[in-house]
Amino acid sequence: MANPELPAKAAKRCFVTIGATASFNGLLKAVLEPGFITELQRVGYTELRIQYGDGAGEEIFETRTKELRDALAKDNFDITGFGFNKTGLREEMTRVKGQSIETEGMVISHAGSGSILDGLRGGVPLVVVPNTDLLHNHQVELAEILAEQQYVVYGKLSHLSAAIEEVEILRRNMRAWPPVRSGEEKYKHGLADVMAEEMGWQID
Template identity: 35%
Template sequence: MLAFVTVGSTQFDSLIQSVLSEPVLLSLRRRGYMNLILQCGNSQLDLARCIETGNTERVTKNEVDIEYWKFKPSLQEEFEKADLVISHAGSGTILDVLRLGKAVIVVPNPTLLDRHQEELAKALSDRGYLKAATISELPKAIAEIEPSSLQLFPPQDKSRFAKILDEEMGF
């Protein structure tokens, strides 16, 4: 099975370090995730420096095959392939993954100035759409997440915007 980790365009080195740590890799392996793809964004870690050219690198660590890279034009293919997504708590990323019906563990970035990521993660977790975790809780979150028990996210209603616009315009 495949786990995909994304930090978006930010620098979220603590999430990357956690994902590559023995406790997280052990939790992934115990759940059957033997393949890991890591999008490391603007990381300042050594692994990110070796892929400055845009290349993809591959390593095996703790019996988990890991592919890592900085950016791609779209993450859609990775979201679709993944059995589990571990993500920063960016709203766009969360919505993209939930609309695909994928299991997702969201880790808010504690270095951001406001707490919007934490608020969003908690609200969606409280509603059962995803599992929210901190960096230190990540191994436990991986061990505990049950994709079949997560609520399906409601499908996008594209007509809603038109209805709101019509109401505002008096139609």
């Protein structure tokens, strides 16, 4: 089921990226759990598109999708994936917007700052899932503060299905952009200041 080419536009798509430099196979396994896919279907999703990373990720993807194939065929739900895209993921994220408000999907991403920025530029709801196995990183703190400022949904591997419902709340809030913040001047430059503060950079 691995396919480096973009599939035809789906009615409602969830795109997942686990990263390229430090693949997040825990996230890959979580989005290929039957319970997660069932919850996607419940709220109208028809496709799960996954950037699964390296050889280990491809093996997980192929094994899990093979196990799911028969059940998904009956439900008219597609799972497609690819390892890497040298041109970046912006087009994949943009296609999540769908053809209407009703078919707008979501992006689920590891908590790398570059992928978060790409996801936010796409203008669709973004779920950020930190990899807690990484040492000496700010992924959890970054996800927490971005969620607090209503930029993203903070997704947790232990209960990722809960993020699907939270996305719909974020979607409504996005239509009333910008999000409410605790201090009027604290993040006057928006996401740039949020991320700069988390990375320890000075905010002017």
